[in-house]
Amino acid sequence: MPRDDGYTSRGATGRYSTAGRGPADEYDMEERDPYEKPRAPRGKKKRSKFGKFMHALGLYLAQLPAKTLVIFGGSFAMILVAVILLAVLLPNNARTERPVDGQLALSDVTVTPSLAPTNTPAPTEEMTPEPTIPALTEPISKSGTVSDLMPAIQERLVELGYMEMPTDGYTTKFGPITKTAIRLFQMKNFTDYNSWDGIIGNSTYSLLMSSDAKAYYLTRGDGDDRTKVITKLVEDVTDLQKRLIELGYLAAGSASGLYGNSTALAVQTFQEYHGLQADGIAGQETLKLIYSADAMDATTGKANNKSKMSPTPSTSPSTEVSTTPAP
Numbered sequence: 001m002p003r004d005d006g007y008t009s010r011g012a013t014g015r016y017s018t019a020g021r022g023p024a025d026e027y028d029m030e031e032r033d034p035y036e037k038p039r040a041p042r043g044k045k046k047r048s049k050f051g052k053f054m055h056a057l058g059l060y061l062a063q064l065p066a067k068t069l070v071i072f073g074g075s076f077a078m079i080l081v082a083v084i085l086l087a088v089l090l091p092n093n094a095r096t097e098r099p100v101d102g103q104l105a106l107s108d109v110t111v112t113p114s115l116a117p118t119n120t121p122a123p124t125e126e127m128t129p130e131p132t133i134p135a136l137t138e139p140i141s142k143s144g145t146v147s148d149l150m151p152a153i154q155e156r157l158v159e160l161g162y163m164e165m166p167t168d169g170y171t172t173k174f175g176p177i178t179k180t181a182i183r184l185f186q187m188k189n190f191t192d193y194n195s196w197d198g199i200i201g202n203s204t205y206s207l208l209m210s211s212d213a214k215a216y217y218l219t220r221g222d223g224d225d226r227t228k229v230i231t232k233l234v235e236d237v238t239d240l241q242k243r244l245i246e247l248g249y250l251a252a253g254s255a256s257g258l259y260g261n262s263t264a265l266a267v268q269t270f271q272e273y274h275g276l277q278a279d280g281i282a283g284q285e286t287l288k289l290i291y292s293a294d295a296m297d298a299t300t301g302k303a304n305n306k307s308k309m310s311p312t313p314s315t316s317p318s319t320e321v322s323t324t325p326a327p
Helices: 023-031 048-062 064-087 148-161 177-191 202-208 232-249 261-273 284-290 296-305
Strands: none
Touching: 148 177, 148 232, 177 202, 177 232, 232 261, 232 284, 261 284, 261 296
């Protein structure tokens, strides 16, 4: 059938028409999928993730105030300087490598030990454990009781000043002198009046033989209604007062057996004149000096006041204490 010139084929005007296209267009059409997504223009390259991040960062920084940018910039500069300093100051592996040119490295040099004296630590004082004492199997209460522990108990009482050493030496017998010394020990070491019974029980024995035991002393209140039941205590206070009267520290007729304010003041003055701790308590050191030949009378002691001659500050009152108490 003859073809009408006015007839146009579907390919000429349809979707796949090639009219007006060059060879290259025909090639592209043959290779391209009609449903394929259009390609991006070749002139623009797609940004990477880092590029997008830097672009967003730049936009963000551009919106910040100038003061904030200065702070960020200064912080970044400080961090950068710190990193550079660490890189410079930290030891480098290349510096510690042994040179290959035959020269000695610094690590090959043997350092001669210094002859400078070293600080030798002071030796620590070793704590000497207390010796183990024999156990007390049962309380010692009755006078005349015989015990193998008695010689050690009597020796300890003499050491602390609660009794004089027996003329015939220490014995195994619990006599009245030892019992009185035990009562004095209990009065000076136990506050409970009921504990002053003169019985050597476990508490009395353990404290007596330990380093916590208090030595015998005389102080204000000794010889009063509460303590005068122990005759030995009243006798000791009376003897002390007589010695103070003899030395001129206490007024005549003051030996009453009661350790009152006048006696305490006299003892304090004696201690001050002899360079002792002026507390008015007649301890072992004060008692030994009062009854010794080195004790100065009040007149001599005042002229040779050792506490005032000492370079260390005196512990006694600053005002001069009268040797004669007020009536």
